[in-house]
């Protein structure tokens with residue numbers, strides 16, 4: 001589904017977050033409670049109820065895959081959980097806070113600190129190096145300081161890209177670009193990592209590798225991972241797999 005560029009492109013929404021020197025280290029135990037989320041779109045053809053009461057609980061380190069037919073509402077759910085779209089009704093509690101009650105600036109700050117995104121299209125900025133791309137989400141938190149750069153280099157080493165830090169996105173492969181996108185999503189040590197078709201553009205072997213990387217890093221960092229995918233193969237590798245059926249999550 002197409003979203004307005006200003007909404008879907010990570011650097012744009014990341015940079016919307018107000019500058020702040022109040023850089024918090026994420027020390028609160030992470031958890032997520034989604035309660036009775038509904039989403040109704042209205043259009044020329046009338047009302048469309050896409051989500052009809054989604055419930056989900058996650059603890060630190062949990063990894064959940066969500067599958068479902070095209071148009072079943074997977075991206076809609078992910079965007080709502082990522083505070084990029086509002087639900088029609090329902091509540092979301094992340095690390096004890098209810099960000100849907102925050103104003104736009106508060107939501108941006110919360111999103112930037114607590115939520116990482118990986119998209120099907122990596123959304124790396126072509127004019128920046130790999131290292132600079134990974135550092136983009138740190139800018140609204142006061143800039144890419146030495147600690148952030150060290151963390152970025154460690155993450156890039158973790159995904160096997162230590163020799164690619166000075167390359168531009170066009171100079172690396174599709175799988176490598178997606179690994180950079182994973183590092184960028186993790187640079188602020190988010191409690192929640194949201195992945196929308198993260199392997200959709202990759203060949204099978206590369207998709208396997210990126211899927212493994214997401215699962216391993218989420219487990220290592222105790223990040224909650226929600227991954228929307230059409231790939232049953234990927235979904236079945238997740239400890240928990242749900243299908244969106246009639247706007248609700250059913251366990252698979």
Ligand SMILES: Nc1ncnc2c1ncn2[C@@H]1O[C@H](COP(=O)(O)OP(=O)(O)OP(=O)(O)O)[C@@H](O)[C@H]1O
Pocket residue numbers: 001041042043048050068069070071072073074075076077
């Ligand atoms: N802004 C909108 N206005 C009206 N309808 C919308 C809007 N956004 C999404 N929809 C509709 O909501 C339904 C769910 O869309 P969504 O993109 O969440 O599905 P999906 O499961 O992610 O699909 P796909 O697998 O094809 O990406 C679709 O029928 C879509 O047309």
